[in-house]
Amino acid sequence: MESTTAVRLRPPRHLVSPAAVRYWTVRALIGWLLLGAVQVVALVRAYGGDTVPVQAAVLAGTGLLAVAHLLVMPRWRYRVHRWETTDEAVYTQSGWFSQERRIAPISRIQTVDSRRGPLQQLFGLATVIVTTASAAGPLTIGGLDHAVARQLVDELTRTTATAPEDAT
Structure with missing residues (x-):
């Protein structure tokens, strides 16, 4: 019977630069700011209308998602x-x-x-x-x-x- 040696796949040795965390944060922030700006413009245009509460809630939800994404994603990516x-x-x-x-x-x-x-x-x-x-x-x-x-x-x-x- 032929013997075989198991080979384990391990993570590569080198992490990327710590500056990548700030880079990924800023890059994602730009996208969130653009989305937020579009939502603010829509909210201002709808001022006084029936959709204002819904649009304000969507904007608040976007803000919460943005904060969570900006806090978690860059650090998680850095570890991976x-x-x-x-x-x-x-x-x-x-x-x-x-x-x-x-x-x-x-x-x-x-x-x-x-x-x-x-x-x-x-x-x-x-x-x-x-x-x-x-x-x-x-x-x-x-x-x-x-x-x-x-x-x-x-x-x-x-x-x-x-x-x-x-x-x-």
Whole structure:
């Protein structure tokens, strides 16, 4: 009888930057403020009408949901979002409500990119995108400190250049 060793999938080692918590909070806050502004405009337009109490209740509910979301989501995401690279693979874990773990062998990597939107730049963050031939799409490591992201892109570029197999 052949013996087998059980392999356990563990969380990747590295957390994203703590600044990602503030970034995710501000990004979500922008969406909640836009929704609240639309509701306030509708409430002002309906002033004196029969729907004012209902619209005010909806606005209050939106405010409560926004506060709960802004307090919970960024911290939860920070605890979940992780990443790691080895000589053999890139490993990511992301999400907050729905969580995903992905592993891409180094030999399957086709491109390594980084992205920094205006809000990310404000918080000193970047996203690293690792593209493979997988139908599941690229691995994305968001919320990285800009310097860490630059170093990761350089490291993965060097590692994939020396990989024995060609990903194309």
